[in-house]
Amino acid sequence: MADVKTFVPAPDRAPPSSAVGPIAWIRDNLFGSIGSSIATLVFFYLFFSYVPLFVEWALINANWTGSDRSVCEANAAGACWTFINVRLEQILFGLYFASNPDELWRPTLIFILFFALLLPLLFEKTPGKKWLTIALLGVFPVVFYFVVYGGYFGISQSNTTQWGGFLLTFALAFVGILLALPIGILLALGRRSELPVIRSICVIYIEFWRGTPLITILFMASVMLPLFFPAGVEFDKVVRAMIGITLFQSAYTAEAVRGGLAAIPKGQSEAAMALGLGYWRRTVFITLPQALKISIPSIVNTFIALFKDTSLVSIIGLLDLLNMAQTTARSMEWKGYDIEAFLFAGFVYWAFCYGMSRYSQNLERKLDTNRRN
C-alpha cells in the first residue's frame, strides 16, 4: 500500500498572448472572415459618410436661441431647435397648461415628482425601495389626479380635452401599464385555471381584445360608448381612451404572463403542494414570481409598444406628444419645420422606451439567481 500516489492538480496557466487583448479581439470579431471583413468596411464607410453630416446639421450648425423663425431662416444649414425651444411647453404639457402660464407648475411638479421617485429605484443600494415603489405606483397616480386634473384644494380644474403633448402620452401609458399588469396577471391565471367557466371567460376576453386593432377600440370607446348610455351621462374623453387602452393592453400582458407561467416546471407547484401550500400561496410565492421573471422581456415589450401606440388617440381628437409636435409644426408661425418636430418627438419616445428596456435588462440580471456565487 506504500505505492499509492497522491493526486496533485496541475496549476492553471495564463492563456497565450495571441488569444487575448484588443488586437486579438479585432481580428476575431471584425476581420474573422472575408464576409465579416467586407461587412466591417461597408459599415465604417456608411457611418463616416452620413453620421458627420447629420451631426453637423443637428448639433454644430443648429439654431438654439431666438424667439421666432427669422433666426432659422437666416441660417438654413442647421436644424431649427429654436422652434422646439419656443413651443416646448405646448409640446410637453399640451394646450391647457401652455396657454395658462400660471398653471405650468402643475405638470412641472408632476414630472419632477415622477423622476424623484423613479431614479432612486434604478440604483441597487437605495434604502426603502419597497416604500418608494408603493409611492410611485399607489400615491403618485392620486397626486397626479389632484394636481393635473385639479378641482380640489383651490387648484382649478383643467379641461381634459385640452390635455395634450407628452403629459397626455405619459398619463395614458402610465394608467394603461399600471392597470393592465394586475388585470393581465389575473387573466393569465384564469386562462390556466382548471375551472372551465373561468377559463372560457378569460380565453374569450383575451382573444377578443387581442384580435381587435387598438384604433378600432379607441374609436368605439369614443363614438359608440356614449350611444349605450342615456343622454346626459358623459364620460370624459381621456377616461374613455384610458379604459380602451387598459382593455386592450391587459389582453397582451395576459399572454406575456401566460408564456412565463407555461415555462415553470410542473415540479415547482408539486413541491409546493406537497408542503401543504394552497392555490393562492403557491401562485403568489412560487409560480408567479418565477413566471414574471421569465416574462419580463415580453411584458416590457408590450409596454414599449403601448407607450408608442398611445399616439393612436389622435383618431378621437386628442393631441398626444407626436400629434402635438406635428400640429405645432403646421402652425403659420413654424410651417416647414416638420423634421425637427418629428425628431424631437421621436427622441422623447426613444428615451423613455430605451429607459424601460434598460431597466428590464437590469431587473433580469438582478433576479437571476442561477449565477454561480
Next chain:
Amino acid sequence: MTTDTQMAPAELGESIITIDGLNKWYGQFHVLKDIDLDVKRGERIVICGPSGSGKSTLIRCINRLETHQEGSIVVDGIELTDDTKHINDIRREVGMVFQHFNLFPHLTVLENCTLAPIWVRKTPKREAEELAMQYLERVKIPEQANKYPGQLSGGQQQRVAIARSLCMNPRVMLFDEPTSALDPEMIAEVLDVMVGLAEDGMTMLCVTHEMGFARKVANRVIFMDGGQIVEQNEPEEFFNNPQNDRTQLFLSQILQH
C-alpha cells in the same frame, strides 16, 4: 452503501397509512391495480420495480399529487377525498422528496425551508429560521443557508430538499427516486442523510433502486410490475429467496453489474 449490516428492526406502532383496493387509470390506461398496503408507524419501506410499473404513481397518490378512482387511502386517520381541506391536512403531515429536487430557485436555501412552516404551520419567522438551521445542520449544509439552489451541487440540493420537508415535522416521508438524478459521488451523501432519518425512527416510503440502502434500512421491500404489487418481504428474504419469477428476473438484471 456497501455494508450489509442491517439496522435494528424498528419498533412498529399502529397503522399510519392504509391503502385498500386502490385502482387508478390515466385515461384508458390502468396504472394501479388493486393495491392493498398497510404501513405501520416507524416502518421503512423500499419500493422497487421496472419503469412504468406504477411505483412513483403509488406514492404520489398518498399525498394526492395523483387522484385515484377506486379504493381508499387513509393517512393518519384522515381519508383522502376531493375535500381540499383534508388534502392540505394530510400534505402537511407527509413530506416528499422528488427525483429532481424541485427546490424553489428564486428563494434562498433558508427561505426554501421556512416558507411552508411560516405560511402553513403559522410558525413565527424567527422560530422557523432556527428550526430550518437545525435541519440544515442535520443534513450537513448550514453554511449554504443564504445561497440560492442554483449555486449548489445536485447532492447538496437534494439534502436541502430533505431538510425542507423535515421543517414541517412530517409523520411520514415519501422519497421518489431521490438519487436517480445524482452523480455517483453524490449519491452517498444523500443516502447517508436518509439512513440517519431511518435511525431516528421516521416512517419512510422510498422508491429507489439503491439495493444496498434497501438491504441496510428497509423493514420491507415491495416489488411492483404492471401496476401491481408482485411480491413483498423482509429484505433478507426478498433478495436471497425471491418467490416470484418476475422478481427473480428483475433482481438478476439489476444485481448483475
